[in-house]
Amino acid sequence: MISSQRALETQPACCCICGTRDAEPVGVGEDFEYRTSPDSFLAVRCTRCGVVYLDPRPSMNELETIYPDDYHAFAFDEARFGIVYKARSRLEARRLLKALSGLPSDARILDVGCGDGFHLDLLRQSGPNGWRLEGVELDHRAATIARQRGISVHQGRIEDADLGQSRFDAVMLIQTIEHLADPMRALKAIQRLLVPGGLLLIVTDNTGSLDFAIAKRRHWGGYHWPRHWYLFNASSLKELATRSGFETVDISTMTSPVNWTYSVRNALDDWGAPRRLVDFFSLESPVALAAFTVFDAFNTLARRGALLRAVFARAQSTEEPLES
Amino acid sequence: MSARPAADEAPIAIIGSGVSGLAAARELMHLGFDATVYESSNQIGGMADTQRDPDGFIFDTGAHFITNRFATAIGIAPLCRTVHRYGETVWSDGRAYDYPFGLMRNPRYLRGAINARIRSKRSVETAADQFRSEYGSEIADEVALPLLEQWSGLPADRLSPAVADKLPGGILATLALKLSARATNRAVAIGYCREAPQSANVWHVYPENGIATICAALTTELGDAVQTGNPVERVLTTDGRAVGVVVNGREIPAAAVISTLPVPHLAALTDEESLQPFRELRYRAMVFVNIMLRGCDVMPDTLTWTPGVEFPCFRISETTRSMPWLAPTGSTIITADFGATVGDSTWTEDDQVLEEMVLKALCAIVPSARRDFLGSRVLRSAFAYPIFDLAYEETRLALGRGTGIERLLSVGRNGEFAHILMEDSYWRTLRQVRALAAQLNESVQN
Ligand SMILES: Cc1cc2nc3c(=O)[nH]c(=O)nc-3n(C[C@H](O)[C@H](O)[C@H](O)COP(=O)(O)OP(=O)(O)OC[C@H]3O[C@@H](n4cnc5c(N)ncnc54)[C@H](O)[C@@H]3O)c2cc1C
Ligand SMILES: [Zn+2]
Numbered sequence: 134m135i136s137s138q139r140a141l142e143t144q145p146a147c148c149c150i151c152g153t154r155d156a157e158p159v160g161v162g163e164d165f166e167y168r169t170s171p172d173s174f175l176a177v178r179c180t181r182c183g184v185v186y187l188d189p190r191p192s193m194n195e196l197e198t199i200y201p202d203d204y205h206a207f208a209f210d211e212a213r214f215g216i217v218y219k220a221r222s223r224l225e226a227r228r229l230l231k232a233l234s235g236l237p238s239d240a241r242i243l244d245v246g247c248g249d250g251f252h253l254d255l256l257r258q259s260g261p262n263g264w265r266l267e268g269v270e271l272d273h274r275a276a277t278i279a280r281q282r283g284i285s286v287h288q289g290r291i292e293d294a295d296l297g298q299s300r301f302d303a304v305m306l307i308q309t310i311e312h313l314a315d316p317m318r319a320l321k322a323i324q325r326l327l328v329p330g331g332l333l334l335i336v337t338d339n340t341g342s343l344d345f346a347i348a349k350r351r352h353w354g355g356y357h358w359p360r361h362w363y364l365f366n367a368s369s370l371k372e373l374a375t376r377s378g379f380e381t382v383d384i385s386t387m388t389s390p391v392n393w394t395y396s397v398r399n400a401l402d403d404w405g406a407p408r409r410l411v412d413f414f415s416l417e418s419p420v421a422l423a424a425f426t427v428f429d430a431f432n433t434l435a436r437r438g439a440l441l442r443a444v445f446a447r448a449q450s451t452e453e454p455l456e457s
Numbered sequence: 458m459s460a461r462p463a464a465d466e467a468p469i470a471i472i473g474s475g476v477s478g479l480a481a482a483r484e485l486m487h488l489g490f491d492a493t494v495y496e497s498s499n500q501i502g503g504m505a506d507t508q509r510d511p512d513g514f515i516f517d518t519g520a521h522f523i524t525n526r527f528a529t530a531i532g533i534a535p536l537c538r539t540v541h542r543y544g545e546t547v548w549s550d551g552r553a554y555d556y557p558f559g560l561m562r563n564p565r566y567l568r569g570a571i572n573a574r575i576r577s578k579r580s581v582e583t584a585a586d587q588f589r590s591e592y593g594s595e596i597a598d599e600v601a602l603p604l605l606e607q608w609s610g611l612p613a614d615r616l617s618p619a620v621a622d623k624l625p626g627g628i629l630a631t632l633a634l635k636l637s638a639r640a641t642n643r644a645v646a647i648g649y650c651r652e653a654p655q656s657a658n659v660w661h662v663y664p665e666n667g668i669a670t671i672c673a674a675l676t677t678e679l680g681d682a683v684q685t686g687n688p689v690e691r692v693l694t695t696d697g698r699a700v701g702v703v704v705n706g707r708e709i710p711a712a713a714v715i716s717t718l719p720v721p722h723l724a725a726l727t728d729e730e731s732l733q734p735f736r737e738l739r740y741r742a743m744v745f746v747n748i749m750l751r752g753c754d755v756m757p758d759t760l761t762w763t764p765g766v767e768f769p770c771f772r773i774s775e776t777t778r779s780m781p782w783l784a785p786t787g788s789t790i791i792t793a794d795f796g797a798t799v800g801d802s803t804w805t806e807d808d809q810v811l812e813e814m815v816l817k818a819l820c821a822i823v824p825s826a827r828r829d830f831l832g833s834r835v836l837r838s839a840f841a842y843p844i845f846d847l848a849y850e851e852t853r854l855a856l857g858r859g860t861g862i863e864r865l866l867s868v869g870r871n872g873e874f875a876h877i878l879m880e881d882s883y884w885r886t887l888r889q890v891r892a893l894a895a896q897l898n899e900s901v902q903n
Contacts, residue, residue: 140535145487154488155891158653158884161526173525173534189532351658404641 143189148179165399185364240302246309250279311361320377327447339441341366354395379445386438390425467710473717475503477869479675497688507667513785522661527880540661543644544758553757569593587618603764607771617845652884699865713864719871743841744795751829
């Protein structure tokens with residue numbers, strides 16, 4: 134375990150809903166995927182709210198280290214991922230359009246944590262022509278890639294971005310909320326950006342899933358050590374949204390092979406399995422992804438799919454936007 | 458972190474800079490409170506102490522392992538090495554049996570254990586009853602009880618059944634963990650921690666520079682909040698509430714007091730009537746005779762229980778079997794643990810005599826011990842194990858419900874008077890400190 138790599142600077146964290154540190158340990162893991170540091174990390178669960186969070190977590194000035202240049206959200210391209218890229222694009226476009234189906238044809242849509250612009254690009258290609266699409270992205274490398282795709286991106290944190298008030302018909306947080314330092318603050322900022330009744334779509338890893346139950350002590354793909362700072366199940370996500378001024382439209386679970394694939398990969402890697410076997414379980418492996426997709430589809434039927442998909446609406450009752 | 462309401466309150470006083478005191482101070486800081494740690498000694502760490510020999514031998518006071526989870530929680534995981542194996546044996550009739558399941562290879566023990574399982578349970582009032590009904594009289598009388606008696610210095614029928622804490626998770630879970638340790642080549646922690654779940658993913662590690670690394674890490678953020686060489690002389694209370702401490706003859710107001718002292722010592726520092734019963738709680742002292750030998754892996758396993766009368770000690774460990782880096786290559790450290798009472802003949806015995814006693818007994822297990830002998834080093838610990846004497850069982854149980862004084866916590870192994878290791882101490886201390894913090898916040902708001 135002792136390594137010459139530099140240990141990360143860390144800071145203590147607290148529950149993003151109740152603000153306390155009343156938590157119990159759940160899992161311990163390492164950056165199995167990118168090995169960006171020699172550290173190991175602890176996930177704890179708030180005994181009041183059920184939110185699972187990293188404590189301690191990397192300091193904000195370590196973001197460049199923990200999101201390396203080859204990070205997949207910055208580098209998910211067709212050339213490298215081939216058939217997986219095509220399949221994922223088609224699937225995600227269909228899901229997005231379904232979730233946003235009620236929006237007007239000139240809707241303004243904001244993607245928070247848009248990464249390289251993958252989802253906005255999908256909407257541009259397959260949504261109505263009149264949709265006005267914008268993104269927010271903290272990482273300057275990803276923001277640059279998104280801009281090169283011709284997408285309008287505000288670089289920075291959603292809480293700090295100057296985007297006016299009541300401007301958007303819908304905001305998406307697709308596999309973003311788990312990366313945020315303060316999800317409650319972000320949701321409150323989003324609440325102010327939305328028109329009354331405007332929609333918030335959240336997709337995030339599900340701690341109510343079967344894969345979490347099995348692998349939560351260490352290898353769960355959804356930990357994405359140390360990049361996922363807050364993780365939810367349906368009830369904690371709903372609590373967070375309610376306290377941030379949202380009403381729940383729908384919360385369901387969704388099939389995804391990604392966490393299953395990584396859970397197995399992380400375990401094999403951790404136990405020193407042969408490289409070829411470890412590499413079989415990757416986002417570049419259509420066979421593994423297909424098999425886990427089928428498997429997780431059954432979990433989704435039992436409402437224990439790997440991802441949570443929630444649609445919230447800015448509460449009509451709150452005339453005034455919430456204070457931060 | 459939730460913003461603290463502006464408090465004009467005095468800092469919280471923490472007594473003792475061992476693992477628990479430092480963990481309490483760090484947590485309070487994370488919660489936005491001011492705390493001062495007073496330490497009587499000139500160095501931090503308390504019982505989590507590491508000593509080094511110029512020849513490269515490393516001694517802890519007692520054997521010390523921590524888990525990867527605890528190391529992670531306090532931020533020292535990158536400084537720790539994985540312990541690949543750990544096992545216990547019982548030396549009986551001139552041979553070693555794996556503990557606990559290997560004992561079942563002895564047909565008499567097996568029969569006794571099965572009988573104990575089948576027989577309807579009699580009421581359990583003492584540790585002796587407890588062991589006999591759990592494991593059968595054969596194992597209890599020949600193995601468990603002699604060890605317990607040496608270890609605690611009292612006959613087993615005068616000890617509380619609570620000393621015989623069951624393995625968390627039971628037999629099947631224990632077996633599964635043992636198998637997972639084999640499969641992963643990690644010393645999976647078994648029966649080590651009760652406050653957080655056991656799993657194949659929680660295993661023993663050891664800090665590269667010794668166990669003292671733990672407290673060094675816990676203090677890094679604390680700066681001058683830790684005041685060594687400053688014994689607390691009194692704990693001040695008013696109307697059943699802790700209000701301050703006396704240090705160097707000076708009264709220092711405190712919003713709350715957190716003590717990690719042995720609880721009888723804490724009681725002696727106050728005038729509170731309600732704490733006085735705690736003064737009768739007693740601890741077993743321990744003398745650790747470290748023998749340095751040429752060779753390695755000379756014992757049957759990392760820890761060997763020695764219930765036989767031919768052994769003056771109750772267990773012998775070879776920590777280097779788990780942590781080879783504690784001794785220079787080609788050599789090893791054997792540690793014999795003696796139960797003692799401060800001031801008794803074992804406690805005051807000459808080091809050379811102790812060394813000779815151990816060498817003589819050790820030859821039954823390691824015939825070459827004398828030939829390979831390199832030297833010895835004797836360490837003593839006055840507060841090694843709380844004694845669960847039935848004579849004060851009510852008092853012990855009362856302490857489990859708190860000190861009874863508002864804003865006075867008694868935490869840590871000796872403060873809680875509990876057989877807990879550092880990780881459990883850590884989680885339990887955090888829990889109590891967080892509850893105290895919530896209470897203080899509430900009283901500021903009202
Ligand atoms: C033989 C043995 C083996 C062990 N093995 C393990 C193991 O393998 N793994 C593990 O996790 N744990 C192990 N432990 C337990 C571990 O050592 C203790 O739980 C831990 O060190 C206790 O820390 P503490 O902070 O509670 O108390 P202490 O370390 O006792 O700290 C109390 C502090 O208070 C100070 N003090 C005393 N009086 C005053 C005063 N009047 N004013 C101010 N300061 C004062 C003392 O100097 C001391 O520094 C073992 C213990 C023993 C005895
Ligand atoms: Zn909470």
